[in-house]
Amino acid sequence: MNDQELAELAERFRGMLRLAVFVSRRLDGSSDLSTTQVSILNMTEGAGLRMGVVAANLGVRVPSATEQVARLERVGLVERRADPSDARAVVVVRTPRGDQAAEEANRRRTARMVTVLDTLEADELEALRAALPVMDKINEHLHTLSNPKERLS
Amino acid sequence: MNDQELAELAERFRGMLRLAVFVSRRLDGSSDLSTTQVSILNMTEGAGLRMGVVAANLGVRVPSATEQVARLERVGLVERRADPSDARAVVVVRTPRGDQAAEEANRRRTARMVTVLDTLEADELEALRAALPVMDKINEHLHTLSNPKERLS
């Protein structure tokens, strides 16, 4: 693939990201937990994660993660525990009620997504499936790179 | 593809949408125009669009579109003209300076995306390319359906 083709693909892929935001908006509306909050629940299953890791996974700064976690804590879906190995750190862990809420939120959202995918042909579904690991790779690559926003303004 | 497989794909695809948000955040940071604003510039090339159509394309309510357009108007990148066929309506049109700003913003963002895609193998790029029209179809399908958020809270 030459530079010209790559640039063209890049441009179309940019468009796809915008569509993804649009699609998310349509699918996640009318729900008690935000996408971000469900993400936090999903990543804090089991042993839990430190606040900084939560922030990194979300792609936001630490204070933003603190805020979301605080909100989830207020409604009893996660807990903040002291990290035994480092008294500065905090470990975010899902509570049993958090487990339940996560399970339900995921089920509902997945069901809604199924109704969308149901309108696609078999080969289209296959194309989606094939693209998933590529997105994962892109994501992984970006994780190793830059920080969140760092606005210029 | 049976129901079980479809549900599994749906779940993974949900994850991909979340990644898309993450990737957007990394790629669109440090820029003078927001993704939404660039989208507006891109869609108002030429004849322009009515405010309601801008909102629908963005997947937001009309007042939100008004706000973004007002911001772009303030810096001289778009104009609001009266619709000759309907005095209630407004047509949003890109100005020459808007043309220039759109061209530059697109170039910069695409360049950044190219550096990401550059880390992928040929078959991975092909998988992305194949998924693009499918995303378009999903998007089109959602456009024909529901409205924006309509939060329950």
Next chain:
DNA sequence: GCCTAACATTTAGGCTACCTAAGTATGAAT
């Protein structure tokens, strides 16, 4: 021809989620 209902947009006010900067407390290193 008028009146009412529907429509396109703006204005006003509110909330969420992000940001930076600064403060607190702990850890590590000289």
Next chain:
DNA sequence: ATTCATACTTAGGTAGCCTAAATGTTAGGC
């Protein structure tokens, strides 16, 4: 022991979305 770095929280600000209500325009029924 002091100093610098790290992990997090608090405080304050902004962007972008929302709903509800106000304004002006069009279209249909009588």
